[in-house]
Amino acid sequence: MDNQTMVTNLINTARKAFTQASDLKALDALRVSLLGKKGELTGLLRGMGQLSPEERPAFGQLINQAREAIEQMLADREGQLKAQEQAMRLQAEAIDVTLPTDLPRLGAPHPNTKVLDAVVDCFVGLGFEVVEGPEIELDRYNFELLNIPKNHPARDAQDTFYIDDNIVLRTHTSPVQARVMLSQKAPIRIICPGRVYRADEVDATHSPVFHQIEGLVIDKDVTMADLRGTLGAFARQLYGDSITTRFRPSFFPFTEPSTEVDLTCIVCKGAGCRVCKGTGWIEVLGGGMVNPKVLKACGIDPTVYSGFAFGVGLERITMLRYGISDMRWLFEGDERFLRQFS
Numbered sequence: 395m396d397n398q399t400m401v402t403n404l405i406n407t408a409r410k411a412f413t414q415a416s417d418l419k420a421l422d423a424l425r426v427s428l429l430g431k432k433g434e435l436t437g438l439l440r441g442m443g444q445l446s447p448e449e450r451p452a453f454g455q456l457i458n459q460a461r462e463a464i465e466q467m468l469a470d471r472e473g474q475l476k477a478q479e480q481a482m483r484l485q486a487e488a489i490d491v492t493l494p495t496d497l498p499r500l501g502a503p504h505p506n507t508k509v510l511d512a513v514v515d516c517f518v519g520l521g522f523e524v525v526e527g528p529e530i531e532l533d534r535y536n537f538e539l540l541n542i543p544k545n546h547p548a549r550d551a552q553d554t555f556y557i558d559d560n561i562v563l564r565t566h567t568s569p570v571q572a573r574v575m576l577s578q579k580a581p582i583r584i585i586c587p588g589r590v591y592r593a594d595e596v597d598a599t600h601s602p603v604f605h606q607i608e609g610l611v612i613d614k615d616v617t618m619a620d621l622r623g624t625l626g627a628f629a630r631q632l633y634g635d636s637i638t639t640r641f642r643p644s645f646f647p648f649t650e651p652s653t654e655v656d657l658t659c660i661v662c663k664g665a666g667c668r669v670c671k672g673t674g675w676i677e678v679l680g681g682g683m684v685n686p687k688v689l690k691a692c693g694i695d696p697t698v699y700s701g702f703a704f705g706v707g708l709e710r711i712t713m714l715r716y717g718i719s720d721m722r723w724l725f726e727g728d729e730r731f732l733r734q735f736s
């Protein structure tokens with residue numbers, strides 16, 4: 395067989411093998427067996443040593459042409475196989491975007507959460523820090539340090555769930571304030587939002603579980619005027635510039651003097667309506683100057699420092715803000731109700 399035939403045969407065999415190679419791996423094996431160091435073409439080239447010097451250039455050219463032809467076929471087949479594999483992958487991984495699905499409905503913050511966020515924003519803006527504490531609380535923090543000793547009649551208004559004689563579900567977030575006074579030095583400027591518990595029957599305005607936001611400021615020369623200014627700023631920020639506060643004398647064991655704080659009725663802006671029972675005012679907060687007995691019990695010298703405290707029910711201000719008439723809506727988790735606030 396002459397050289398030309400040999401090379402033509404090799405190319406033809408290679409062409410056939412390439413067409414039969416069904417994937418890139420098989421193709422690569424062919425590349426090695428044809429063009430590799432121990433491949434057939436290299437083998438032919440080695441045979442050049444037996445040729446006479448005159449024959450060699452023509453033979454070399456022949457081999458080079460064969461190499462080029464084989465490389466071209468290889469590249470063509472590689473392109474084909476790659477396209478084929480890509481097409482197969484696309485088909486296997488295809489997603490039918492036209493299929494109908496159950497779209498998950500997007501959740502939204504609870505109205506309580508929205509109002510709490512607004513209140514927190516307001517007080518953080520006034521330089522307050524947000525502090526939280528345990529819902530299962532020692533009697534000492536919930537009552538005794540706040541000037542409500544055992545068997546004191548003030549406990550009746552805050553009857554709660556007892557784990558044992560000394561452990562209760564907290565009735566307000568004031569125990570957080572006691573904890574902060576005991577563990578930090580004055581000045582103190584905090585708000586304490588959180589869940590609280592009382593042995594109350596469920597009705598449109600009561601629930602055994604509800605939320606409070608209480609505030610405490612302790613510093614030198616703090617007065618009732620500071621309380622008035624702070625709560626005024628709070629009322630304006632939450633309900634608008636036309637809302638002011640009205641202080642009425644009241645009683646809390648942990649503040650002296652104590653006050654009930656009314657806001658201008660946010661529905662009628664003071665003209666008188668059903669919500670404010672014709673008075674133009676709605677009762678929203680309790681507050682006062684921290685009782686010196688409480689300061690002393692919590693390790694703060696009442697001859698140097700004074701402070702004010704206040705407490706507000708989150709559900710109450712949420713209901714006012716959105717015109718919700720029954721507190722139970724806020725707890726029942728009925729999606730038809732909650733969806734209105736998304």
Ligand code: PHE
Pocket residue numbers: 565566567568606608646649680681682703704705706
């Ligand atoms: N802790 C009181 C309550 O839950 C609210 C309050 C806080 C009143 C601070 C005065 C001062 O009834």
